[in-house]
Amino acid sequence: MRAAKCSSWTIGILSLLSWGLAFAETPAPIQKFLAQHCTDCHSGDEPAGDRNFETLDLTTNTSTVRAALQEIADQLELGSMPPADGSELSNSRRKEASALLSKILSEKRRTMARTKPSATLRRLSRREYRNTVSELLDIDMTMFDPTTDFPADQLIDGFDNNTTALTTSGFLLEKYLQAADACVEKAFANLEDVTPIEWNFLPPFQAQDELQNRFHKVYGENHEMILYDNPNSDPSFAAYGVLDRLSNGVPVDGMYEIRVRATALNRDTPFATPGTFHIDLAEPYRLGIRPGDTKSEDLYHSLPIEPLLAEHVLVDNQTRWYPFRIPLSAGFTPRFTFENGQHDVRGALLSRIRARNADAVPETIQNSPNFSERFLWSLRNGKIPQIRIAEVRMRGPLPRDNSNQPESPRRLLETTEFLKTEQIERPIAQFASTAFRRPITKEELAQLIRFYDLQREHGNSSHEAYKATLKNILCRPEFLYLRSEDTEAVPLDAYAIAERLSYFLSSSMPDEELSTRASQGRLSQPEERAQEAGRLLQSPTRTRFVNDFLDNWLDLRSLGSMPPDTKTYQIYYQRSLESAMREETRRFFSDMLDRNASATEFLTATHSFVNRGLATLYGIDSAISPRKANDFARVTFTDGVRGGLLGQASVLTVSANGIETSPVVRGVWLLDKVLGISSPPPPADVPALDPDVRNATSVRDLLEKHRSSASCNRCHYKIDPLGFAWEEFDPIGQHRRFYGTGKHKTTIDSSGTLPWGDTFLNFRQFRKQLEAKKTFFVRNLTSKLLTHALGRTLQPDDRGAVDAIMSAAAANDYPIRTLIVEIVKSDLFLR
Amino acid sequence: MPDKNITLDQFAAERLPATTRFPSLAIGDSTGLHGGCQLSWTRSGTRVPPIEGVSSLYRVLFEQVGQQGRAAAAKGLANQASILDSVREDAQSFRSRLSAADQRKFEEYFSAVRDVEQRVQARRRWLDIPKPEAPFPQPKNTNMVEDLPLIYDLIALALQTNSTKIATLEIGGAFKPPHLGIQGDHHALSHHGKREGHIQALITLDTYQIQHFARFIEKLASINDHDGRSLLDTTTVLLGSGMGDANTHTNKNLPLVLAGGGFEHGSMIRFTDDSSNRPPLCNLFVSILQQLGLEVDRFGKSTGTLRGLA
Structure with a gap:
């Protein structure tokens, strides 16, 4: 922990301004005001906070003067200057001065020279790249991430899409080459139709190495699949059920139907206390499926890519069939999990059982020096909560349903087999235009055809040459960089506006509707942009905007990068709170968007969205039924503590170090x-x-x-x-x-x-008290949204645009969707 | 700073003659506290992706590629080279449409292309040269605590076989106390709040790390390099921590150990809080670079070489 720099009061973005300007004619009332209330401290050789208002020439119209005036106005409005031990200032005088300053400022902004644009060329961030190739090539990314090896993008003020930080290096370009190869190959590999295969898996099932012998002793050589731990346990102990005979995974990407005959046992264990198994036995067990890459060394432990694909709530003590339908990538295998199983118990089982019921453990066992003997006794007699799987049937890949995507990129790939040379132009032009997010120029097409021809000359088949050309396209700056304002005089064209809209509100390339609008040139008018923004905010791709903006604004992406102490905060792991916390904030924001609720609800709301894990953390576990433990529900809090942003565990956790x-x-x-x-x-x-x-x-x-x-x-x-x-x-x-x-x-x-x-x-x-400062909050939120939209740090002179956006959305207390729409309508959005 | 935040290893790798298969090796975690390994950064501000785990490191160094694999790799490299060729040429017209400020920014892309072209060339050259013979079968990853000695051994082998001249290792979030029989996690223990138990645990953890570092030094000393000198004589080894005191979370007074490289060792050079004119750490880096034979007189925030070091 360190103390913050003791320099000054600051508002917003401040560089160290040097205010060595000549003292000249100053608007009299403000000059008088400054002399009366400010220059006592803010003058001389060592002015307070490095701000000298005596040398500030208010008659000039420089960005320095504008920034200074803005800062003074903000401080007056916030009420933090003059300081308590400074000169007395009545509220009415304060308001008067603030209003006057605003007036002077808006006049200065009206007449100011437009600043020269700084570099705005911005490459795709890692997440934008990932989303874009997924859509461009129609690849399911649940189990495939070509960007895992990319060097991490650096953040500026928490934002991962700031052009200054998005550098390009040899390390990255090398990864682009590899990713282009992997993506294109994957897209083509998925084109073949495969007859569904059927599998049937029966005992014996293999357990993890260190348990296999013991399971044989306790459950017999022909034992079922047995699950004890939840997947967050570290190291895990019978947490992943593996189909060891599916050692190469499924052959192709696709949807698979899986039926599992499973039993939930020992929810009524006599040894149940919160401390024994670290499990909430009020909840019925949940059987989940998480994928496992068969190329990884060990499928019995946690792996980098293992999203929960589906889950079922199990009925106690009855063996039943449970059907699942999940996507699997080639080479991946389903792994079965006890989602709310016990947490981190392992070797301590016996002592925990004994603590609960000393009489239950025979003395010979209690005193046995042999760990294995004590352990086996616990497995046999400990009535450990567990899920047993007796049989797994699997079928797939299921026939694909492409009917709703007649113009999908997949079709584009499908039509290109066995093409004659003269026919190759159309698909290349089409693919490149989609990839470049604008029609390809003649020159560019000629370049690509030249490359294609060269490939053919080197003896590659038309198919190989076509794939190589697509890979080439994915490494070109036209694909990797977003369009910037070319020069001051030429405004962004409709395609560039479409691109900016879609990367702002869906973190990916423009969808078909948006591209069509761009081709018709229907985006230069504010109302046209407003309409598209409204549409995107209701489309399913909005999830990406919600997630990415919250990551950037509130740094939610860092949740988990400072892991809470595993001993003190076990609940965090046992209840998978990391993802639940993120989900709460996302749902809260999403719901605000749905209702076009006032942005101030972040501060004022008394409601939020919780699952049972969070409800437990918040001390209201009775609010969520144990049967629906993993569902989120809207709850209203009466304690004055939770509800709204400031009482959410996500922000409270990410602002601490664990x-x-x-x-x-x-x-x-x-x-x-x-x-x-x-x-x-x-x-x-x-x-x-x-x-x-x-x-x-x-x-x-x-x-x-x-x-x-x-x-x-x-x-x-x-x-x-x-x-x-x-x-x-x-x-x-x-x-x-x-x-x-x-x-x-x-x-x-x-x-x-x-x-x-x-x-x-x-x-x-x-x-x-904070609610009273809601304009500051809304202005900040607007600025963060703009930063997200523009991919650059806001400059002091952007403030006029921020204020204009706010006043356009001021009716009904700044409805959140309206704020966003006003942003895309603004001139600043096009700069 | 003219070199931005490039790290010592990449700075040296840029300047040393490219005579090894790998210009440098960065070993560490890609995830974990603060997002994983932070030891290696390029000039353009990109984090060098680390090699994770003993098994990957082994494969990087010793896994031989069969004839088929070599053919596939050669084809892959040829494809990459042809794409690079084409984008380098065609990107000129992209560049010409940019504003002056954007053109400066876009230089990054061109230098990346040049950089990868060189790498691809080097890879193609190395493709037909077999990797050094594997000293033992491929190890499995267990955990960072148990694997630490093996990682050190592999680094020593990498230097011995001249696979690289530069290696960095960050012992980060994957180094978990339970594997040494200590409850809790490293980060939590380091914020010890002066609790005796925490401090004792930290001593155990640090002792373990230092013991294996010492073993590594001894290993380098036992390997003959050339001219009758040991590998330690020709290798500068620096061990340190980014925290001077984790509890106060200060990055001043960093504990550092310098070994090998032909420096005069055996003493403690102390710069305490109250000593005037405390040198920045970068001065040590300049001394190290000069000892490597590089004509360098500044690095980062250096003000010279480190005084007291000979």
Whole structure:
């Protein structure tokens, strides 16, 4: 934990502005206002916060002056300047000055020279590339990811689509070559129709190495498939049921029908306590299927690609058939999982059973020095909750249904077999035009045909040459880079607008409808763009916008990159909370989009969406039926704590490090993500905080000491209080009243004074105080949406456009869809 | 900084003659705390994808490619070369349509093409040269704790067989305390809050890592390189941590061990908080680069070579 840089008050994006401008004629009232309230501190050789208002020439119209005026206006509106120990300023004077500043600013913006565009050429981010090749070649990406080896994209302010960070290197281009090869080959491999195959799997089933012998001893040589652990256990212990005889996986990509004869056993185990098996026995068992790549070394443990493909709730103690229908990629095999099985129990079984019921364990076993003997006894007599699978029947690939995609890229590939040379132009032109997201030029087509011919000359078949050409297309800058404004004078054409719209709202290339509009030139008018944005926001591809924007804005992608302590926060793993937390925030935002709800609901809502795992974390597990434990339901909270964004476990977890919470880190997080106020990094030579949990020194006390230094306080009085309010939540977002346990237990003080002077006693009151600053929140949200849309950092002079978008959406308190639509309607969207 | 955030290994790899199959090896996790290995970065700001796990490292170094595999690889490389040829030529017209600022940005693409062309060429050259003979059968991945000695052995072999001149290893999130019989995870333990139990556990973990580092040094010392010198004499080895004190989360006063490379060893060079004019770590890097025979007088934020080091 480090203290933030003690330099100054800042709002929004600030460079270190040097305000060494001549003092000249200044709009009198503002000049007087500044002299009266600001220049006491903001003047001289070492002005407070490096801001000297005496030398600021307000008669000029430079970006420096505009940024300064904007900053002053924002500080006045927020109420954090002048500081409490500064000059008295009445509310009416404050409003007056703020209004005047805004007026001067809008006049300056109206007359300002348009700034020269900086580099805006942007390559596809990793996720955009992935989505685009998937659509372009009609490849199912559930089990196929050509981008796993790509160097990770770097983030700027949390955004992964910022042009500055999206560099191209040899390492990346090499991966592009390999990915192009893999994608095109996969697309063609999927074209062949394969007669469905039928499989039937019966005992004996193979268990993981270290269990196989023991299972033989306990369950016999011909044992069924047996599942104990949930797939999050590490290392797992009978967590994955594997069809060992399907050692090369399925032969081709496709949908497969799987029927499983399974039994749920021991939900009534006499050894059940929360601590024995780490399982919630109120829930009926869930049998899941997760894919396994047969090329990986060990299918009995967790693998990089293993999404839950389908699941069934099982009936207790009865053997029944359960049908599944799942996609599988060539080389993958289904693996069966006990989704809500026990967690991380392994070798400690006996001691746990004994703790629950000492009499149940014979003395000879209890005292046996032989681990294996004790272990086998536990398996035999421990009544371990488990799923048994007696038989698996499988059939596939099922016939494909292409009827709803008459013009799919697949068709384009299908029609190209055995083409004569003169016929190759059309499919190449078509594929390249789709890939380039605009009609291919004659010159470009000639280039590609030249390449095709060269391939033929080198002795490749027409089929090989065609594939090579498609691979070539996927490595070209026209595919890899998004269109930028060519020059100042030439506005974006309709294709470039279509591209910008679709990468903003669906993280992928334009769909057919959008491409058609582009070809008709029907996107230059704001209303035309609004209509398309509205359509995209209702299309299924919206999920990608929701997920990607939340990842960028709230850094949800980092959930799990600082794993919570496995010992203290076991519930996080046992209940798969990482994905549940993400899902809550996504559903919350998605639902707002559905209702076109006010953007301020992020702050004000009393509802949210939870499954049973989250409900347990929030202490309302009775709200979700154990039978539907994995379903999300809308719940309304009456505690004033949950509901809305600020009480969601996702943001509370991602702003902590998995081990402890820091009011500084969380304070900085809240200022940035909620209010749009960035905090400068701490200076190099600050004393570090040295956490010590052995005595009663709380982090609050440590910080209080820190703030007693005036230079530290200049930033920390703004940062820390927000973090204090969130101290009511532990590193995984559980509500808490105390730090520590036992003799180290101390009560948490979550009160504070906000930078603008309002005070709060606890998190509930803090939330209310923030609601009063909703314009700051909405402006920040608008800015983040724009950053996501434009793929670049907003500049101070973009502020006018942000404000214009906001006022266009101000009716009904900034409905969220309206805000987004106003963004695509704006001129800035085209720049 | 003119070299942006390029890391020491890539900086050196750019300058050393390309006489080895691999210009450098980056070994570490691709996922985990902070998104995995952060030790190796290119000039354009791209993270070099790390080789993960002992089994992949073994395959990279020793897996022989059969005749069929070689033919397929040769064909794949030829295809890549022809695509590169074509895009390099055709991208000129793409470039000409860009604004001046975008043209500067687009230079990245051209230099990437040149870079990969060189790599493809080098690969084609190396394709017909068999890899060194495998010293033992391919190991399976167990876990980073148990595999650590083997990874060190493979790095020593990579240097010995002249497969590379530069290797980096990050022992990151995959190094899990339970495999050493310690409850909890490394990151949690490192935020120890002065708890005695946590500190003891950290000592055990660090001791294990240092012991295997020492074993690695001894191994290098026992291998003859040339001119009667040991591999350790001709190899500079640097061990360190990005945290000076994980509990306070400070990146000052980093604990560092420098071995081999013909430096004068056997002493502790101390720069404490209160000593004036504390040198930046990059000064050590300049010393290392010069010791490698490279004519370099600055790296990153360096202000010179590291004083006190001979």
